Amino acid sequence: MAVHAPAVRPKAVRGPEPRPRRRRTGGYWVFLLPSAVLFTAVILVPFLMNIGISFTRWQGIGDPRWLGIDNYTRLFADERFWASFRNNLALIVAMAIVPTIVGLVLAATLFDYVGRKFGPRTAGTLRAAYYLPQVLPVAIAGIVWGWIMHPRYGALNAFLGLFGAEPRSWLGDPGWALPSVMLIMVWFQIGYPVVIFMAGLQRVDPALYEAAEMDGASWWRRFRHITIPQIRPEIYVVLLTCTIAALKVFGPIFVLTRGGPGGATLVPSYFSYQNFFEKANVGYGAAIATVLTLVIIVVTAFFLRIQDNEDGQS
C-alpha cells in the first residue's frame, strides 16, 4: 500500500527528487488558491491574532488593552501554570512512554512468539482486543471511565468492595485523581503502538529471528538486538505523535475532572480554556495557548532532528 510509505519511511518525503521532466510546468498554482484563502482565514489570521491578543488584557468584548509581555511574566510566576505542565509530564508518561514500552513488548511477543506458536489468527484477535479502546472518541472513553469510577454507583468501587476495600472517590480525591486519569489514558493508548509496531515488524525478515534462535539467542536478546533496531522509525513516530497528543489532551480532562480537584489534574489546554471561556481572561488564555504551541513545535523539531541524525548514520 502506497499509504504505508510515508509513515514507515518518513525520509521518503524528503527523498531524492524524481528525474527532471521535459513537460512544461507552470500554472499549477491556481489549484492552491482555494486553500490559500481558507488557510488564511482559518489558521493564519487566527494564529497571529492569538499571539497579538496574548500581549493584551481583553475580556472578549470592548477594546483590548496593550500590556506588552505582562501576561507572560505573570504566567511564569503562576504556580497553576507550572502545575499544569507538571501534570502534562505525567500524562506524557501515561500516554507516550508507558504505551510505547508496553506496546513494544506486546507487539514483539505477539509477532515473534504467539504468531509463530499459535498462528496469526490468535495474534490478530489479541491485537484487536488491545486496539478496541482506540476506536472510541477520547471524550467517550472518558465517559466510560467516569461511570466506572463514579464514587456512588461505579463498578470499580463495587468490585474492590468484594475484597473489603472502602469505596473511594477516585477522581474526586486530590491524591488519586491524576493517577486515575493516567491509568485511563494508558488503557486508551496502548493499542496504538501495538498496531503500529506489529505493522513495522512485517518488514523484518523472519529468517533473522530463526537464525538468532538457532544460535541460542534468548527472547530478550532477540527483542533487544533485532526487534528494537528494526522498528526504530516506528518507535520515533509513536513517541512523537503520542507526546503531542498528551500535550494537547483536553477531552478526558473536561469529561472526568474539569482540571480538579483543586487543580490536581489541570493541564495547559484546559487552563487556557478556563481563561478564555470561564474567566474571560482572554489575553492570559492566549498567552497559555502560545506557550503550549511553542512547546509542541520545539518537541516536534527535537524529534525530527534526532530522527534525521539516526537516518544519517544508518
Place this chain on the structure above:
Amino acid sequence: MIRKYSVLVSLAVLAVVMLVPFAIVTLNALRSPQDYSANGPLSLPDGLYLDGIVEFWNRVDFGGKLWNSLLISGSVAVLAVILSVLNAYALGIGRVRGRVWIMVVFLVANTLPQEALVYPLYYLSKQAGLYDSRLGVIIIFTVIQSAFGTYLLASVLGRFPHEILEAAAIDGAGKWRALWRIVVPISRPTLSVLLIFFFIWTWNEFFLPLIFLISNENQTVPVALGVLQGDKMMDATMSSASALLGILPAVVFFLIFQRTLTRGVTVGAIK
C-alpha cells in the same frame, strides 16, 4: 509446555482486562434501575431491559445528534479530500515554486494546538454569523484535516508516473481534465483511506465542537454526551446507557472500515 501457555494466558488476561470496561458498560446499560439497586453493577442483568436506552435516546434526541455528527464528519471528509487533492496536485505533480516552504506551512498547521486558534476563531465566526452553526465547524475542520491530507498526498503524488500525464497532455487534455480523469481515479485507494480517516477523526473531535456548537440541536454525539457528564438527572443505569450509545457508533465504524483501517492505520502515524 507450561511456559508456552503461560505467555498466552497472560496475554489473554490482559485482553480481557482491556475489554472489561466495554462489557461492564453494556451490562449496566441493559439493566433496570431496580435490578441495579438490588444487585449492584457487577452481576448479570435479570433480563434484557431496553427502556433505559430508549428513554435516554429520546431525552437527548440522540437521533438528531447522530445526524449532526454524520453530516459534519461526512461533509468534512469529502471537502477535505477535495482540498487535499487540489493542493497535492499543485505540489506533488505541478511542483510549484516554493513548494518546500508551502509543505512546511502545512506541516506546522498540522501540529498547531487548536487552543492557539480557538479564541480568534470564536470571535471571527461570531462576526461572520457562523458561530453555533454546523457549517462553521465543517469549514474549520475541512481546513484542519486537509493540512494533513495535503502533506500525505503530496508525497504520494510526487511519485506519480509522469508518462501517463505526458500521454494525456499529447492527447490535448488540460491540467484540470488530467486531474479528474487520470490522477484522481488512479489514486483512489489512497483517497478512500484519507476519506475514512477524515470521517473518523472528525467524528471523534471534541474541543472545537464543544465551543462552537452550544445549542442543543447542533451538537455532535461526543459533545452532547460530554456536557451531560455529572448531570444530576443521570442515575447509574442511564449514565451507562449514555456511555454505550457513545461506544456503539465508533465500534460500528471500526467493523465497517476495519480492513481499510488496519491496512492504513500507519497513515495516522504522522498526524
